[in-house]
Amino acid sequence: MALRVAVIGMRGIGNTHANVYNEHAAASLVAVCDMVKERADESAQRLGVKVYYSVSSLLENEGLDAVSVATGGFENGGAHFEPTMQALEAGLHVLCEKPLSNDVARAREMVNKAKEKKVCLGTNLNHRFTPLALQAKKWVTNGKLGDLLFINMALWIENPNETSPFFHLRALHPHSLDVMMYFCGEVEKVHAFAMRAPGRQNWSNASINLKFKSGVVGHLSGSYDAGRLNERCEVAGTNGQFVLDGVFEKLTFFPRQGDEIEEYFNPPPGAEGHMDSFADTFSTRIGAWIQQLVDGVSPDEIDASGAAGLAAQEIIEAAIKSFQTDTVVTL
Amino acid sequence: MALRVAVIGMRGIGNTHANVYNEHAAASLVAVCDMVKERADESAQRLGVKVYYSVSSLLENEGLDAVSVATGGFENGGAHFEPTMQALEAGLHVLCEKPLSNDVARAREMVNKAKEKKVCLGTNLNHRFTPLALQAKKWVTNGKLGDLLFINMALWIENPNETSPFFHLRALHPHSLDVMMYFCGEVEKVHAFAMRAPGRQNWSNASINLKFKSGVVGHLSGSYDAGRLNERCEVAGTNGQFVLDGVFEKLTFFPRQGDEIEEYFNPPPGAEGHMDSFADTFSTRIGAWIQQLVDGVSPDEIDASGAAGLAAQEIIEAAIKSFQTDTVVTL
Known part of the structure; x- marks a missing residue:
């Protein structure tokens, strides 16, 4: 039923x-x-x-x-x-x-x-429910990258709204921080600098440094001052690195040894896994949610759970505190 | 003479x-x-x-x-x-x-x-003496980007040497930090996380957060654990952003409004400004040095001066201090 x-x-x-x-x-x-x-x-x-x-x-x-x-x-x-x-x-x-x-x-x-x-x-x-993000996650899990070393993420879109000083951080970066934790696990420490574009009330640009519990180091660059969507995530390990461009557009693996670069693209229209636009990420995410409920997956095994949403938000609040107090914040 | x-x-x-x-x-x-x-x-x-x-x-x-x-x-x-x-x-x-x-x-x-x-x-x-870096600098100076907002730089190469714990930071990143200051001016505050690849003595990976005196925020990702040279610098302003890929390979401008992306490449062999390899950056840099001496440029107007080298090193030492003490360091 x-x-x-x-x-x-x-x-x-x-x-x-x-x-x-x-x-x-x-x-x-x-x-x-x-x-x-x-x-x-x-x-x-x-x-x-x-x-x-x-x-x-x-x-x-x-x-x-x-x-x-x-x-x-x-x-x-x-x-x-x-x-x-x-x-x-x-x-x-x-x-x-x-x-x-x-x-x-x-x-x-x-x-x-x-x-x-x-x-x-x-x-x-x-954002993590795309065929290319799933492929990248498999590489992390099966050891293709070796031991992870660092991650860099960028996410920016145009958003002129000015509801509050930390609107940009709280409304946009649950996505980027979740993708980072999806690949590199839990975060231990956070440091952030922020800047307002001229005329803005909102801290519309942020540069957030992260240390993961695994020892991996990383960074998130975010902005609400851009005319086009930009999303880019690169993860490097001892055996190679990948770059995920866009939410579903392109995934590239660069081996540390040798020249055999692997490129994966959004499959063509009609092919399995094809995404027409960003809107399709809702289908894959909500589809996974429905499937997990139907399968009776236990609450602590739900993908992108409430706990994952909370973890991203804890980092955002730590970043705000870091920026306000000029200190490194331990989670 | x-x-x-x-x-x-x-x-x-x-x-x-x-x-x-x-x-x-x-x-x-x-x-x-x-x-x-x-x-x-x-x-x-x-x-x-x-x-x-x-x-x-x-x-x-x-x-x-x-x-x-x-x-x-x-x-x-x-x-x-x-x-x-x-x-x-x-x-x-x-x-x-x-x-x-x-x-x-x-x-x-x-x-x-x-x-x-x-x-x-x-x-x-x-690294800043390439035709594409000079073009990017012109855009910064003539206002094509508008007011600057943020900068992200990545530089990594393979270097297994283990002379000291901070060899990677001191030997490699004068370049990247100089390029960042070339585009965004002087740095005010620094924060750094670092990590050792398994088996290394050297802090072979670093994630360095920067705040510039202008208010611009930025980040440097560095590593000695990579099988290929990687250099990438992106600078965003209120009117658009550029990405400089490699030291001389490709420069792209993305306007904030509209779709007219501009791409510039290393000119083909034989054309003016063509670079065969990284080694050619020595010719342009030393060529500029000779020309400035011949022109009798005053010591405080020399490009990439001793003062610029010192400024990069002051940031490196601040990053080391930040990492060692878990604090934000003001220069």
């Missing part, structure tokens, strides 16, 4: 989640919910599902297995806490948009609540 | 300097000097110039205008101090290999001595 799911928060990203559920054989989208009646109605009509304007009423009436929480709020994460806690309390699995919360104490509560209720909490850290 | 020049220290790099002087219309290589007789004799014979085994005797007898100091020593810079000080004391202009010295106090003495004697002291920071 298909999973009974609903989506809470019906702006653009909520509708993207809803579309994925609607097209997935193992899931059945039964309702959508938004406190803004017009937004909820429009989505419900488009998708041909029931409509709710309150989370409690949705949870009481639909016998759901899981929900996606795609509400927005302050710093793009201020409104994730309440609906997520309500759904967890009701014993549902929850896939929450990133950042899990913009308030790290609340994010911790969310992770603890999922543990207490023994349900799955996932974070929509979709 | 051609400049009368000599080279002190006749290993590989000393011979490279000598070749450039020998082929340059405005310079006349009159002698070479090395305390190892065999090495000195072999070079003198190959080049058809006089031979000396002691610096004092070279300086007393040849009426020189300038010398290159290409001696090696501990951490590739331990033997630069004495011949450089002797030549400066004798009133000669000196082009010194990098690092100016591996000992920052000695490097300061060298810069002060050149000032006192009112002669030119240059450092062989050859």
